[in-house]
Amino acid sequence: MNAKRDSERLNQSYMLGRSAFSVFAFGAAIVTSMAAQPVVVIDPGHPAGPRDPGTKGKKVSEVQVNFRVANMLALKLEQQGIKVIVTKPDVRLLLTNKRRAEIANWAKADLYIRLHCDQTTGSGYSIVFPGAPGVAADGAKGPSQHVINASSAAAKKFHAAMAASIQTLLVDNGIKTDAQTPVGEKQGALTGSIYSQVPTLLVNLVVLSNSHDEAWISSYKNVPKLVEALDKGVLAAINFHEEQG
């Protein structure tokens, strides 16, 4: 994949918005059907501050992995008729977790999906969702009970569909709540969840500090299979069936 060209394309779609482009291209007749077009906001995690490099593998960084997978997933979802916004048009862009959530809120996303990699012992992927409200460093509280319920439902559907697709290619560590993560343990919920007014979940794609997982996700053979599984997860989470597209 040509990263520079892709980043320019994303930048363009970020500026224009896919729906605006479609209206110009196909005329007003399409507007009615677009009212039901689902919106998914994908956030490639890190850096969220000046000292937030994310997990470092031996050869690749979490920032690179998150960004690459986010763009591939965006492309796949767009091809299925879903409006996608990626929070970061450039891999190096620093964006606070609050600002990222605000983009999802502004877009009124049907799903706000955050892509990360774990730094822990073990191997494989996990899904994380807010199970309770938390309090951020600035005193903000959230998310609402409505968002908690919607995120819980989305996480269950996402996990089932992703697991069915990826099968035994990656270890399944199941679903966790924000409170089971280091930041969530302190705040009650992850910062990105606290500010989210739309259903949200976070996927830890692999354990990047595990050299087996790092090699797995660095392989061009495996990444499309991971993206396929994430795609199936998103479609299930937003109750999207291909005939709708």
Ligand SMILES: [Zn+2]
């Ligand atoms: Zn991360």
